[in-house]
Amino acid sequence: MRDIPFTRPTVVAANEFLGFALKTHTQINKIVLRLGLEDEVTAGSTLGIEKKVDLLGRLVLARADEVIETSEGKATLVEAFVRQVIEHADERSQEWRQDALLRGLARDGYVVVWTDGRQPNSLRSALPGEIDLPAANDEVHLLLKHFKFTTSLGHLDQAVEAHTRGDWAAANGQIRTFLEGLLEEIAFYIEPSKAKTMGSSENRRAMLASTDIGFLGVKRNEWSPDGKSFIHGLFKMLHSDGSHPGLSTEDHCTFRLHIGLVTARMLLRRLREGKV
Structure with a gap:
C-alpha cells in the first residue's frame, strides 16, 4: 500500500x-x-x-x-x-x-x-518527505486511541478543526494544550501514583525526566532543571500570542501544528516501544 x-x-x-x-x-x-x-x-x-x-x-x-x-x-x-x-x-x-x-x-x-x-x-x-505529515497525523491518532489518551486526542482534533476554519488563536492554544495534556497523560500512564503527588504539570514533566523514569532525556537536552531545554523552548514557542491578520500568522500556526504532530509522534512511539 x-x-x-x-x-x-x-x-x-x-x-x-x-x-x-x-x-x-x-x-x-x-x-x-x-x-x-x-x-x-x-x-x-x-x-x-x-x-x-x-x-x-x-x-x-x-x-x-x-x-x-x-x-x-x-x-x-x-x-x-x-x-x-x-x-x-x-x-x-x-x-x-x-x-x-x-x-x-x-x-x-x-x-x-x-x-x-x-x-x-x-x-x-514544503517539507522533507521523511516527515510525511499525513502519516504522522494518522499514527498520532492511532496511538492516542491505543493508550486511551482521550483528553489530548480531543485537544488535537480541536486544533485541527480551528486551523481548518482559519481561527489561528484557537488553533495555537489547542496545539499547546494538546502537548501539555499528552505529557500529563504519559506521566499518569507510567507512574500514576507518583504523578498524583506532583502537584503541577511542570513537576510531572520533571518527573518524566527523573533518573528513575528517564522518559525525557536530560543528556539529549529534552529536559533540564534550568529551563533551557527542548521541551521548555517548545512550550514557550507554542504559547499563543493571539490572532493577527496576515499570512505570517497562518504560516506560524501551521508550523506549530506541524512541530506538535512530529513531537507527539516521537513521544508516543517511545512510550509504545518502552524506549528512553
Missing part, C-alpha cells in the same frame, strides 16, 4: 471546492476521464454537476490508495484527484472553499505553485 499524501479533511475540502469551481459537465467529465473513473461516473449520467462531484469524491475516498497512471507517472487516486482540483484554483481568489483547501494542503505539508495561466497550477512538498 502506498502512502497517501493528503488527509481526509484536505480531500473533503478539495471536493467541496471542486463542486464550487466547476460550471459545466464537460469540466467534470474531463477530470473523471483522467482519473480512470468513467465507468463509475458516466458522461451521459442524468446527475447534476454537484451530485456528480459528490459521487466522484466518495469514490476517491473509498479507493484513496489505488495506484493509477497519470500524465506525470504513477500516483495514488487521491493524489491525482487533489492535483486535478488545484488546477482550478485562482491565486487572486479569497473564496472560502478555496481557502479551506489551501489550509488543508498546508497542514499536510504542501504549497501551491501558482502559474500565469499558460500552465496549470501544481503542488510541491
